[in-house]
Amino acid sequence: MDCRFKAPLALIICWMIGTLVPxxxxxxxxRQVKGLEVRAPNGELKAGETTLGEVLSLYGAPDKLTxxxxxxxxxxxxxxYTNSQIxxxxxxxxxxxxxxxxxxxxxxxxYDTLALFFxxxxxxxxxxxxKGSDYPYLKALLGEEGDMHEE
Amino acid sequence: MHYKKIxxxxxxxAPLFLSYTWLLKRVFTRGSSMKSIRVAIIVLSMISLCxxxxxxxxxxxxQPLDISHLxxxxxxxxxxxxxxxxxxxxxxxxxxxxxxxxxxxxxxSKGTGxxxxxxxxxxxxxxxxxxxxxxxxxxxxxxxxxxxNAGEASYGLPF
Numbered sequence: 025m026d027c028r029f030k031a032p033l034a035l036i037i038c039w040m041i042g043t044l045v046p047x048x049x050x051x052x053x054x055r056q057v058k059g060l061e062v063r064a065p066n067g068e069l070k071a072g073e074t075t076l077g078e079v080l081s082l083y084g085a086p087d088k089l090t091x092x093x094x095x096x097x098x099x100x101x102x103x104x105y106t107n108s109q110i111x112x113x114x115x116x117x118x119x120x121x122x123x124x125x126x127x128x129x130x131x132x133x134x135y136d137t138l139a140l141f142f143x144x145x146x147x148x149x150x151x152x153x154x155k156g157s158d159y160p161y162l163k164a165l166l167g168e169e170g171d172m173h174e175e
Numbered sequence: 176m177h178y179k180k181i182x183x184x185x186x187x188x189a190p191l192f193l194s195y196t197w198l199l200k201r202v203f204t205r206g207s208s209m210k211s212i213r214v215a216i217i218v219l220s221m222i223s224l225c226x227x228x229x230x231x232x233x234x235x236x237x238q239p240l241d242i243s244h245l246x247x248x249x250x251x252x253x254x255x256x257x258x259x260x261x262x263x264x265x266x267x268x269x270x271x272x273x274x275x276x277x278x279x280x281x282x283x284s285k286g287t288g289x290x291x292x293x294x295x296x297x298x299x300x301x302x303x304x305x306x307x308x309x310x311x312x313x314x315x316x317x318x319x320x321x322x323x324n325a326g327e328a329s330y331g332l333p334f
Contacts, residue, residue: 031209031213032209032212032213032216035213035216035217035220036216036220038220039216039219039220049293050293050294050295051293051294051295052294052295052296052297053294053295053296053297053333053334054296054297054298054299054333055297055298055299055333055334056298056299056300056301057298057299057300057301058300058301059301059302059303059324060302060324060327076309076318077250077318079320080307080318080319080320081320083320083322084305084320084321084322085278085305085306085307085319085320085321085322086307086320087303087305089269089276089278089307090269091269091270091271091272094272095272096271096272106333144272144273146317146318
Protein backbone atom coordinates (compact mmCIF):
# COMPACT_ATOMS: atom_id res chain seq x y z
CA MET A 25 0.00 0.00 0.00
CA ASP A 26 1.42 3.31 -1.05
CA CYS A 27 0.50 5.42 1.91
CA ARG A 28 1.68 8.91 2.79
CA PHE A 29 0.94 8.14 6.43
CA LYS A 30 3.53 5.38 6.64
CA ALA A 31 6.01 7.39 8.72
CA PRO A 32 3.40 8.84 11.12
CA LEU A 33 1.89 5.37 11.53
CA ALA A 34 5.28 3.98 12.47
CA LEU A 35 5.68 6.75 15.00
CA ILE A 36 2.22 6.11 16.41
CA ILE A 37 2.99 2.41 16.73
CA CYS A 38 6.23 3.26 18.51
CA TRP A 39 4.31 5.56 20.80
CA MET A 40 1.71 2.88 21.57
CA ILE A 41 4.43 0.32 22.29
CA GLY A 42 6.15 2.84 24.50
CA THR A 43 2.90 3.42 26.34
CA LEU A 44 1.95 -0.25 26.74
CA VAL A 45 5.36 -1.80 27.41
CA PRO A 46 5.97 -0.11 30.79
CA UNK A 47 3.32 -2.41 32.22
CA UNK A 48 5.30 -5.41 30.97
CA UNK A 49 8.98 -4.66 31.41
CA UNK A 50 10.60 -2.38 33.93
CA UNK A 51 14.01 -1.83 35.46
CA UNK A 52 14.58 0.11 38.65
CA UNK A 53 17.82 1.31 40.21
CA UNK A 54 17.77 3.09 43.56
CA ARG A 55 20.79 4.25 45.55
CA GLN A 56 20.74 5.56 49.08
CA VAL A 57 23.76 7.21 50.69
CA LYS A 58 24.11 8.15 54.36
CA GLY A 59 27.10 10.17 55.42
CA LEU A 60 30.15 11.58 53.71
CA GLU A 61 33.15 9.59 52.56
CA VAL A 62 35.30 8.43 55.47
CA ARG A 63 38.87 9.57 55.12
CA ALA A 64 41.40 6.76 55.35
CA PRO A 65 43.86 7.14 58.26
CA ASN A 66 47.13 7.65 56.38
CA GLY A 67 49.53 7.36 59.29
CA GLU A 68 48.03 10.31 61.12
CA LEU A 69 46.45 8.07 63.76
CA LYS A 70 48.84 6.07 65.91
CA ALA A 71 47.78 3.57 68.55
CA GLY A 72 49.16 4.46 71.97
CA GLU A 73 49.83 8.07 70.97
CA THR A 74 46.84 9.78 69.37
CA THR A 75 44.39 11.30 71.80
CA LEU A 76 40.61 11.57 71.66
CA GLY A 77 40.88 15.33 71.24
CA GLU A 78 43.17 14.96 68.21
CA VAL A 79 40.78 12.50 66.56
CA LEU A 80 37.83 14.82 67.16
CA SER A 81 39.68 17.75 65.61
CA LEU A 82 40.72 15.65 62.59
CA TYR A 83 37.51 13.75 61.91
CA GLY A 84 34.82 15.78 63.69
CA ALA A 85 31.92 14.28 65.59
CA PRO A 86 31.60 10.50 65.25
CA ASP A 87 28.55 8.89 63.66
CA LYS A 88 28.27 6.35 66.46
CA LEU A 89 29.57 6.34 70.00
CA THR A 90 29.42 3.59 72.56
CA UNK A 91 31.29 1.97 75.42
CA UNK A 92 32.58 -1.59 75.18
CA UNK A 93 34.26 -3.21 78.17
CA UNK A 94 35.44 0.05 79.66
CA UNK A 95 36.73 1.32 76.31
CA UNK A 96 35.15 4.04 74.23
CA UNK A 97 34.37 3.15 70.65
CA UNK A 98 33.98 5.91 68.05
CA UNK A 99 32.70 4.96 64.61
CA UNK A 100 32.85 7.09 61.48
CA UNK A 101 30.74 5.57 58.78
CA UNK A 102 29.25 6.05 55.34
CA UNK A 103 26.53 3.64 54.26
CA UNK A 104 25.63 3.01 50.61
CA TYR A 105 22.56 0.94 49.82
CA THR A 106 21.93 -0.08 46.21
CA ASN A 107 18.72 -1.69 45.08
CA SER A 108 18.05 -2.87 41.55
CA GLN A 109 15.02 -4.71 40.26
CA ILE A 110 13.89 -6.00 36.89
CA UNK A 111 10.35 -7.14 36.15
CA UNK A 112 8.91 -8.84 33.09
CA UNK A 113 5.20 -9.48 32.94
CA UNK A 114 2.27 -10.08 30.62
CA UNK A 115 -0.80 -8.19 31.87
CA UNK A 116 -3.69 -10.52 31.06
CA UNK A 117 -5.94 -9.65 33.98
CA UNK A 118 -8.52 -7.99 31.74
CA UNK A 119 -8.96 -11.22 29.80
CA UNK A 120 -8.10 -14.19 32.03
CA UNK A 121 -8.26 -12.77 35.56
CA UNK A 122 -4.60 -13.57 35.95
CA UNK A 123 -1.27 -12.16 34.89
CA UNK A 124 2.12 -13.68 34.35
CA UNK A 125 5.02 -11.83 35.89
CA UNK A 126 8.57 -12.62 36.86
CA UNK A 127 10.86 -10.26 38.71
CA UNK A 128 14.29 -10.33 40.25
CA UNK A 129 15.88 -7.93 42.67
CA UNK A 130 19.19 -7.40 44.37
CA UNK A 131 19.77 -5.25 47.43
CA UNK A 132 23.26 -4.51 48.66
CA UNK A 133 24.47 -2.48 51.60
CA UNK A 134 28.11 -1.41 51.68
CA TYR A 135 29.86 0.48 54.45
CA ASP A 136 32.98 2.58 54.71
CA THR A 137 33.90 2.37 58.36
CA LEU A 138 36.58 3.72 60.65
CA ALA A 139 36.31 2.27 64.16
CA LEU A 140 38.50 3.76 66.89
CA PHE A 141 38.91 2.22 70.35
CA PHE A 142 40.08 4.47 73.18
CA UNK A 143 41.29 3.70 76.67
CA UNK A 144 39.42 5.37 79.57
CA UNK A 145 42.26 7.94 79.53
CA UNK A 146 41.33 8.95 76.00
CA UNK A 147 44.33 7.39 74.23
CA UNK A 148 43.80 5.54 70.97
CA UNK A 149 44.19 1.82 71.63
CA UNK A 150 43.61 0.44 68.17
CA UNK A 151 41.72 1.20 64.98
CA UNK A 152 40.01 -0.63 62.14
CA UNK A 153 39.37 0.80 58.67
CA UNK A 154 37.25 -0.87 56.01
CA LYS A 155 36.24 0.59 52.63
CA GLY A 156 33.25 -1.46 51.59
CA SER A 157 32.27 0.87 48.75
CA ASP A 158 35.31 -0.33 46.79
CA TYR A 159 33.67 -3.72 46.30
CA PRO A 160 32.02 -3.94 42.84
CA TYR A 161 28.23 -4.05 43.08
CA LEU A 162 27.55 -7.22 41.08
CA LYS A 163 30.55 -9.11 42.44
CA ALA A 164 29.62 -8.28 46.02
CA LEU A 165 25.95 -9.12 45.44
CA LEU A 166 26.36 -12.36 43.51
CA GLY A 167 29.58 -13.68 45.07
CA GLU A 168 29.58 -16.32 47.77
CA GLU A 169 30.13 -15.31 51.39
CA GLY A 170 33.80 -14.74 52.11
CA ASP A 171 34.78 -14.27 48.45
CA MET A 172 35.78 -10.68 49.07
CA HIS A 173 38.15 -11.55 51.89
CA GLU A 174 39.92 -14.22 49.87
CA GLU A 175 41.18 -11.66 47.37
CA MET B 176 -9.55 16.11 -0.38
CA HIS B 177 -6.47 13.99 -0.38
CA TYR B 178 -6.69 13.51 3.40
CA LYS B 179 -10.26 12.25 3.12
CA LYS B 180 -9.18 9.51 0.79
CA ILE B 181 -6.39 8.34 3.09
CA UNK B 182 -8.47 8.41 6.25
CA UNK B 183 -11.10 6.25 4.59
CA UNK B 184 -8.53 3.55 4.01
CA UNK B 185 -7.45 3.57 7.63
CA UNK B 186 -10.94 3.89 9.04
CA UNK B 187 -11.71 0.21 8.46
CA UNK B 188 -8.42 -1.04 9.85
CA ALA B 189 -7.46 1.15 12.73
CA PRO B 190 -9.99 3.63 14.10
CA LEU B 191 -7.53 4.72 16.82
CA PHE B 192 -5.00 5.82 14.24
CA LEU B 193 -7.76 7.57 12.35
CA SER B 194 -8.79 9.63 15.36
CA TYR B 195 -5.18 10.54 16.05
CA THR B 196 -4.51 11.75 12.52
CA TRP B 197 -7.91 13.40 12.37
CA LEU B 198 -7.07 15.35 15.50
CA LEU B 199 -3.76 16.43 14.03
CA LYS B 200 -5.45 17.43 10.81
CA ARG B 201 -7.88 19.59 12.71
CA VAL B 202 -5.08 21.21 14.66
CA PHE B 203 -2.93 22.00 11.69
CA THR B 204 -5.84 22.82 9.34
CA ARG B 205 -6.09 21.68 5.79
CA GLY B 206 -3.05 21.98 3.64
CA SER B 207 -0.60 21.42 6.48
CA SER B 208 2.51 19.69 5.33
CA MET B 209 3.37 16.13 6.29
CA LYS B 210 6.45 17.51 7.98
CA SER B 211 4.33 19.49 10.43
CA ILE B 212 2.27 16.39 11.23
CA ARG B 213 5.39 14.33 11.81
CA VAL B 214 6.80 16.95 14.13
CA ALA B 215 3.49 17.13 15.99
CA ILE B 216 3.39 13.35 16.43
CA ILE B 217 6.97 13.28 17.66
CA VAL B 218 6.26 16.09 20.12
CA LEU B 219 3.06 14.44 21.37
CA SER B 220 4.83 11.10 21.68
CA MET B 221 7.65 12.65 23.66
CA ILE B 222 5.18 14.44 25.94
CA SER B 223 3.19 11.27 26.58
CA LEU B 224 6.33 9.21 27.23
CA CYS B 225 7.95 11.74 29.52
CA UNK B 226 4.86 12.68 31.53
CA UNK B 227 5.63 12.71 35.26
CA UNK B 228 9.19 11.64 34.63
CA UNK B 229 11.04 13.50 37.36
CA UNK B 230 10.74 14.03 41.10
CA UNK B 231 12.77 16.03 43.58
CA UNK B 232 12.24 15.94 47.32
CA UNK B 233 13.83 17.20 50.49
CA UNK B 234 13.26 16.25 54.12
CA UNK B 235 14.75 17.53 57.34
CA UNK B 236 15.07 16.30 60.89
CA UNK B 237 15.37 19.69 62.40
CA GLN B 238 16.95 20.69 65.67
CA PRO B 239 18.00 24.25 66.37
CA LEU B 240 21.77 24.02 66.64
CA ASP B 241 23.57 27.32 66.97
CA ILE B 242 27.26 26.53 66.65
CA SER B 243 28.21 30.11 67.51
CA HIS B 244 27.76 29.00 71.16
CA LEU B 245 30.81 26.75 70.70
CA UNK B 246 33.06 29.81 71.01
CA UNK B 247 31.96 30.19 74.63
CA UNK B 248 32.87 26.62 75.61
CA UNK B 249 36.10 25.75 77.36
CA UNK B 250 37.30 22.23 77.97
CA UNK B 251 37.98 21.71 81.68
CA UNK B 252 35.66 24.55 82.73
CA UNK B 253 32.29 24.39 81.01
CA UNK B 254 29.74 22.23 82.77
CA UNK B 255 27.07 19.95 81.37
CA UNK B 256 24.32 22.27 82.57
CA UNK B 257 25.91 25.21 80.70
CA UNK B 258 25.95 23.12 77.53
CA UNK B 259 22.29 22.21 78.06
CA UNK B 260 21.45 25.86 78.58
CA UNK B 261 23.20 26.86 75.36
CA UNK B 262 22.16 24.00 73.08
CA UNK B 263 18.98 22.68 74.65
CA UNK B 264 18.01 19.05 75.04
CA UNK B 265 20.40 16.62 73.34
CA UNK B 266 19.23 14.11 70.73
CA UNK B 267 21.02 11.31 72.58
CA UNK B 268 22.99 10.74 75.78
CA UNK B 269 25.61 7.99 75.91
CA UNK B 270 26.94 6.63 79.21
CA UNK B 271 30.70 6.12 79.06
CA UNK B 272 33.12 4.50 81.51
CA UNK B 273 34.52 7.84 82.63
CA UNK B 274 31.55 10.13 82.13
CA UNK B 275 28.84 10.91 79.59
CA UNK B 276 28.51 12.15 76.04
CA UNK B 277 25.74 14.42 74.76
CA UNK B 278 24.95 14.13 71.08
CA UNK B 279 23.16 16.89 69.16
CA UNK B 280 22.10 15.94 65.67
CA UNK B 281 20.04 17.11 62.73
CA UNK B 282 19.88 15.82 59.19
CA UNK B 283 18.92 16.79 55.66
CA SER B 284 17.87 14.24 53.03
CA LYS B 285 17.50 14.96 49.33
CA GLY B 286 15.84 12.60 46.90
CA THR B 287 15.80 12.48 43.13
CA GLY B 288 13.62 10.20 41.00
CA UNK B 289 13.45 9.82 37.23
CA UNK B 290 11.10 7.57 35.25
CA UNK B 291 11.90 6.94 31.59
CA UNK B 292 9.28 4.57 30.11
CA UNK B 293 10.65 1.22 31.34
CA UNK B 294 13.56 2.60 33.36
CA UNK B 295 13.35 4.26 36.73
CA UNK B 296 16.18 5.69 38.78
CA UNK B 297 16.21 6.96 42.33
CA UNK B 298 18.86 8.56 44.48
CA UNK B 299 18.57 9.52 48.14
CA UNK B 300 21.31 11.21 50.10
CA UNK B 301 21.28 11.97 53.82
CA UNK B 302 23.84 14.13 55.61
CA UNK B 303 24.05 15.23 59.21
CA UNK B 304 25.05 18.15 61.37
CA UNK B 305 26.36 16.63 64.57
CA UNK B 306 28.01 17.92 67.74
CA UNK B 307 29.24 15.51 70.44
CA UNK B 308 30.24 16.75 73.91
CA UNK B 309 32.27 14.54 76.23
CA UNK B 310 31.95 15.10 79.98
CA UNK B 311 33.87 13.51 82.82
CA UNK B 312 32.21 12.03 85.90
CA UNK B 313 32.06 15.51 87.44
CA UNK B 314 30.03 16.74 84.43
CA UNK B 315 32.88 18.96 83.24
CA UNK B 316 33.43 19.23 79.48
CA UNK B 317 36.57 17.37 78.40
CA UNK B 318 36.30 17.33 74.58
CA UNK B 319 33.86 18.07 71.82
CA UNK B 320 33.67 17.21 68.13
CA UNK B 321 31.75 19.01 65.40
CA UNK B 322 30.67 17.81 61.95
CA UNK B 323 28.50 20.15 59.90
CA ASN B 324 27.77 18.15 56.76
CA ALA B 325 24.02 18.61 56.26
CA GLY B 326 24.67 21.21 53.59
CA GLU B 327 26.58 18.60 51.58
CA ALA B 328 23.41 16.63 50.77
CA SER B 329 22.72 16.90 47.07
CA TYR B 330 20.37 15.80 44.31
CA GLY B 331 21.73 13.41 41.73
CA LEU B 332 21.53 10.12 39.88
CA PRO B 333 22.33 6.69 41.31
CA PHE B 334 25.31 6.16 38.97
